[in-house]
Amino acid sequence: MELSNLTITKARELILKKEISVFELTKAYLEKIKKEDKKIFAFLTLNEKGALERAREIDEMIFEKREIPVLAGIPCAIKDNILVEGMRCTAGSKILENYFAPYDATVVKKIKEAGAIILGKTNLDEFAMGSSTENSAFFKTKNPLDLERVPGGSSGGSAAAVAADFCLFALGSDTGGSIRQPASFCEIVGLKPTYGTVSRYGLIAFASSLDQIGPLTKTVKDCQIVFEVIKGEDEMDSTSLRFESKNQSFEIKDLKIGVPKEYFVEGMEKEVEEAIKKAIEKYEKMGATILEISLPHTEYALPCYYIIAPSEASANLARYDGLRYGLKKGERSKSENLLEQYFKTRGEKFGPEVRRRIMLGTYALSAGYYEAYYLRAEKVRALIKKDFDEAFKKVDLIFTPTSPTLPFKFGEKIEDPLKMYLSDIFTISVNLAGLPALSFPVGKIGKLPVGLQIIGPAFSEQKIFQTAQVYES
Amino acid sequence: MISEKEVKHIAKLARIGLKEKEVKKFQKELSSILDYIEKLKEVDVSKVEPMFHPRATKNVFRKDEAKNKGEKISALLEAMAEVKENYLKVKKII
Numbered sequence A: 001m002e003l004s005n006l007t008i009t010k011a012r013e014l015i016l017k018k019e020i021s022v023f024e025l026t027k028a029y030l031e032k033i034k035k036e037d038k039k040i041f042a043f044l045t046l047n048e049k050g051a052l053e054r055a056r057e058i059d060e061m062i063f064e065k066r067e068i069p070v071l072a073g074i075p076c077a078i079k080d081n082i083l084v085e086g087m088r089c090t091a092g093s094k095i096l097e098n099y100f101a102p103y104d105a106t107v108v109k110k111i112k113e114a115g116a117i118i119l120g121k122t123n124l125d126e127f128a129m130g131s132s133t134e135n136s137a138f139f140k141t142k143n144p145l146d147l148e149r150v151p152g153g154s155s156g157g158s159a160a161a162v163a164a165d166f167c168l169f170a171l172g173s174d175t176g177g178s179i180r181q182p183a184s185f186c187e188i189v190g191l192k193p194t195y196g197t198v199s200r201y202g203l204i205a206f207a208s209s210l211d212q213i214g215p216l217t218k219t220v221k222d223c224q225i226v227f228e229v230i231k232g233e234d235e236m237d238s239t240s241l242r243f244e245s246k247n248q249s250f251e252i253k254d255l256k257i258g259v260p261k262e263y264f265v266e267g268m269e270k271e272v273e274e275a276i277k278k279a280i281e282k283y284e285k286m287g288a289t290i291l292e293i294s295l296p297h298t299e300y301a302l303p304c305y306y307i308i309a310p311s312e313a314s315a316n317l318a319r320y321d322g323l324r325y326g327l328k329k330g331e332r333s334k335s336e337n338l339l340e341q342y343f344k345t346r347g348e349k350f351g352p353e354v355r356r357r358i359m360l361g362t363y364a365l366s367a368g369y370y371e372a373y374y375l376r377a378e379k380v381r382a383l384i385k386k387d388f389d390e391a392f393k394k395v396d397l398i399f400t401p402t403s404p405t406l407p408f409k410f411g412e413k414i415e416d417p418l419k420m421y422l423s424d425i426f427t428i429s430v431n432l433a434g435l436p437a438l439s440f441p442v443g444k445i446g447k448l449p450v451g452l453q454i455i456g457p458a459f460s461e462q463k464i465f466q467t468a469q470v471y472e473s
Numbered sequence B: 001m002i003s004e005k006e007v008k009h010i011a012k013l014a015r016i017g018l019k020e021k022e023v024k025k026f027q028k029e030l031s032s033i034l035d036y037i038e039k040l041k042e043v044d045v046s047k048v049e050p051m052f053h054p055r056a057t058k059n060v061f062r063k064d065e066a067k068n069k070g071e072k073i074s075a076l077l078e079a080m081a082e083v084k085e086n087y088l089k090v091k092k093i094i
Helices: A008-016 A022-040 A048-063 A106-113 A156-163 A180-185 A220-230 A270-285 A298-319 A338-349 A352-365 A370-394 A417-424 A428-433 A461-472 B004-013 B020-042 B071-078
Strands: A043-046 A075-079 A117-122 A169-174 A189-192 A212-217 A256-260 A289-293 A397-401 A437-445 A448-455
Touching: A008 A022, A008 A220, A022 A043, A022 A048, A022 A075, A022 A117, A043 A156, A048 A117, A075 A156, A106 A117, A106 A169, A106 A220, A117 A156, A156 A169, A156 A180, A156 A212, A169 A189, A169 A220, A180 A189, A180 A437, A180 A448, A189 A220, A189 A461, A212 A220, A220 A437, A220 A461, A256 A270, A256 A370, A270 A289, A270 A397, A270 A437, A270 A448, A270 A461, A289 A370, A298 A352, A298 A370, A298 A417, A298 A428, A298 B020, A352 A370, A352 B004, A352 B020, A370 A428, A370 B020, A397 A461, A417 B020, A437 A461, A448 A461, B004 B020
Parallel strands: A075 A117, A075 A169, A256 A289, A256 A397
Antiparallel strands: A043 A117, A169 A212, A189 A212, A189 A437, A397 A448, A437 A448
């Protein structure tokens, strides 16, 4: 079966017309994964038996002509920091190597109810901290477009799985660009929804005021389909809210697009800049108005993020004590007392980037530094949000590159944390402000893709989808 | 530049054990990140209210009722290293 041209929409047609059974489709994907993932390393865990059993059930449902839910029989992959009941969930860390999820995350419950088939769990930077998936404690995922290069991160396994045709969609999480940057690097579509529209219940927390779950797909239409399924208020996540869809119809010629001058500065690769400018011109030709805007606090977003995210992480990761989440007695470090045991377990089982960020956050929150670092960063964050509020008084959407560079080579940035952090320079402000943003492919330099990021006001997902779809068609 | 002593102190607060050669490595890396973060001092924040969260935060209440008894509890206990009579067993602390 040829899987490379398949999308959720097309697969659904084939399934409904009974041209393929869900069992055949699932089997085809599993076989492809077993054959080709030896080169890509997208999956940490495969759910072969569970996927085939579920496929049989969905086939039966279709045979009996019951109501067929929107993702019925659609094979997918889940980032390994999102809980799927009964499956191992490592967050890419040795400290959770033997942790089995006791329940489904709300997003997983929703896609299961919609009929999706979960093929497996995908690789990530440990606890989603990273931009290349090189920080996984298990192995490095390769970019399917060029095996010498990283797939981006932290949702690198999910992005690679979609790009390599190992599934029709994947779920990822985005704290500072972790869906959009890998989507850009792997030539697929990725959405970071408005903060609160998707429940975080069952997502292993990194920075709770920034984390959002979102879809990675092959087309914008597919992205919209998955988003519609996973969104919604959830009593298990008190920061979730009802999606106030602003679904006014509009035409591209009425659209005002802002291009922030602060995003086209030194440090961006020339080829990326040219590809983005070309895409923007295409919208201008379709009749959209392009306006240069200013987001004056852009240069402070990265330092602001590297106080706030590690501070929240240092609190969220305090729970990994080596006692409660799957490490058995024999696997723990032998120590005299509880405190020594904490030092040893957390010192040995957390990787370098995770330890670095926990320590950075601990420092920023410690006595004497709280005001100078943490409180100041939260004030700068308010200014970054205000920049966007001002901009959206003048324009409907903002266009930027997703990443300042093309996919880079393994080892290129991993030795220098600051250099790696700069990979997220265009995506981070969106998380600080809680806005929605989508990355989708708009060009290629050789075999390496360039992604355009569309940022909108809170709850403007429909407008973002419609605008991106026009480019695809 | 933060001192080696400070690195050790932070690691202790964070319950992270460090080997001697790691202390120097983290000292260097944390210092260079903190230097970069110094940039925030350029911003005048004297009249700005901090934004701790993207949503206006308010309390969300629900009834304090236990759900998912039994099966879920045994799954949680299953993940623990050592259990005695449905309690997590840890090393003596006093």
